[in-house]
Amino acid sequence: MTQHFVSTLFAIRSYFTWLPAPVVSVLMLAVVGFLGFYCGNVVTSLALRMPGTRSAALIRTIVAALRRPTRAMVMLIAMRAALPAATGFSFESEENIKLFLMFVLILTFGFSAIIVFRIMTEAYLNKLSTREQSDDIMIRTHQTQIRVLRRLIEILVGIVTVASALMLFPSVKQYGISLFASAGAASLVVGLSARGLLTNLIAGVQIAITQPIRMEDLIIINGDWCWVEEINATYVVLRVWDWRRYIVPISYFLENKFENWTHNSAAIIGVVFLWLDYEAPMDKIREMLGEIIKTCPLWDGKVFDAQVADCNGQVMSIRIIASARNALQSWDLRCDIREKIIARMREECPEALPRTRFAMVPPAPGMDAWPSADMISPPIQRPPPGSYMGPGSPTPPSAGPSL
Template sequence: MSSVVTALLAVAGAAGVAIVFVEIVHWLVKRLGRRSTLAADLARTMHRPFQATVILLAVQQAVRIWAGDFPGRPGVVHVLVLLCIAAAAWLVGATLLVLEDMALAKWRTDMPDNLKTRRIKTQVVMLRRVTVAAIVVLTIGVMLMTFPDIRALGASVLASAGVISVVAALAAQSTLGNVFAGLQLAFSDAIRVDDVVVVEQEWGRIEEITLTYVVVQIWDDRRLILPTSYFTTKPFQNWTRTGSAVLGTADIDVDWSTPVEPLRAELQRVCESSDLWNERVCVLQVTGATDGQIRLRALVSADDAAALWDLRCLVRERLVAWIWQHQRAAVPRMRAEVESVASGPVLADGHIGPGPSSDAARVFSGGTDGDARGVVFGGPVPAPADSPDSAARP
């Protein structure tokens, strides 16, 4: 009984000392956080995992050193060891996540030229997922190795690791392929978070990249979920791979008689009066002249794809309105030439009937050859099935 009381007192004393120590450290770090953003994030994020780790370590050492032999002592010590391993993994993971958040905070994506920022953000996010997965796997492995029976099986497991790895690779080749494709995407700059892409005939933005799938936010707020291997095996359009600024067109069909120079001047006025234009490209060209119409193509530029879409719609709207107001004759017209047809005999209902046909329109009648051919290929005309003569014919 005395050993149990001693163990409880040791645990309570060690836990109390650990709590006091953690609170002192937390207070000091919060004081530093007034001047340092990193210290403030550490104080806010790491307080709980640090507290759990220190308390469990103190309790474990108190039980090992001051507590004597009591019923269930090996099991209690083993449980404390497992809890210490889990708490230490929690602390390491929280520390790494704070450092990754600090790296992301230094690179803002709400800027016009954010190519480098989006690349770093994509890589940090992917590293975060890999880090968390690695910490979980290592923690589980270390916890399992604390069991004597499992440690004894280590040699046989290592001996059969080759066979197991082959079987696992065959069974999970699709998943592993997506994982490696995700790592390739993170460091190859094929796509990044916030890239504007056209995939599966849908225009959208890369919202999230994981080790196994990519989330594309479609322009109408739908989400397109694709495996990461899709972006390494199939073609797609990336509008912002080398920069956020993009070009776009607005096509208008007008009549051949349309003067183009006034429309060029109007396009320039529209672009200069809009804050969507980035002052790079504002061009009007004739790109086609077929079917009695000419096609005018307005080429404009904007800082990003969203602004470009609105600018294209604005240019098209303003040009159409200007043409209707100032050059109404430029509206496409359909030209047709009407000719009189050859007249024939007038029928009783007033319509013109067919005129006399020539021998050149007949094969088995008309002319010497036609009549002769008709005799050769002619024969008795079969009577209808319901006529009296049809019953007498074989």
């Protein structure tokens, strides 16, 4: 078929012998390139009209993304096939044109391979994201692996493509051979200069395999809540709750410890602390908390409890634990519990609210305490002097509330 194509070009060329041979060769390559470009456009247009099945939709997406590369490749292939009929060029010029066309063709093919690979992985990721499960560890695992490995493969394909294209030229090929021959010192210099890049690239592969972090994992770094927004080949983008972004080298997550709140599951137990007075009726407060938690839609119904966790000279500490489906819902759930229990205690048992206790003593023996009892509201009812001298003495009259 190629021979017939070249023979046809020779026959057409014979009609233009009255023009200089170089001009005829240039015009012939230009016309062949235009026809190849037009044929590529026709092929892609027909492919875009495929019936609307799911597989055909993916093919149409790939064809739409490859319209320009496809037309360029068809044009380059046609010009490469027509080059033997371009006898108006010298042997050296013909070889240079041949190398240039092959160089551009290899680069275009490598670029097209990267586009196809990216579209297919994006289609798979979109398919995963359409699932109804909002906390599927497998989905986030696949997303992380695909995104990290995709970038590494794109880098690898790009390097191989550029290297293959450059190896067409004898001068570059000889340079590459001499570089490999002297790999002793050269590899040491390159390795030292690119140590950080290589470390992060290798760390990216380890992240994809061992999965210490995944896409949309909630981690704690520098005291901030962060979500893993992007995992690139050499760095990770973390989205902070206030919309800031941390750009962290990917090797950080293999060399430093950090908290991952969604490693196995997004469900988490939140803790609420209340500081109440010793007069607080714990049974009634537990009952109120039980009523409150049942009205909270963010509670997942698994874990709930309220206990006296600690106490000091002024108040006692009440620890309330409640589970939620994820950290964000846990935060909102804890805020909801605080607001509702404080409102209930203010209305139903205000004696549970914390108060400060103090005692007034005279500055010196024989002097009255300041401020005096009549200056305090409500007044303090003290027992008469000498009415209570210790155990065995008459019981003193009940005193009023003391502050």
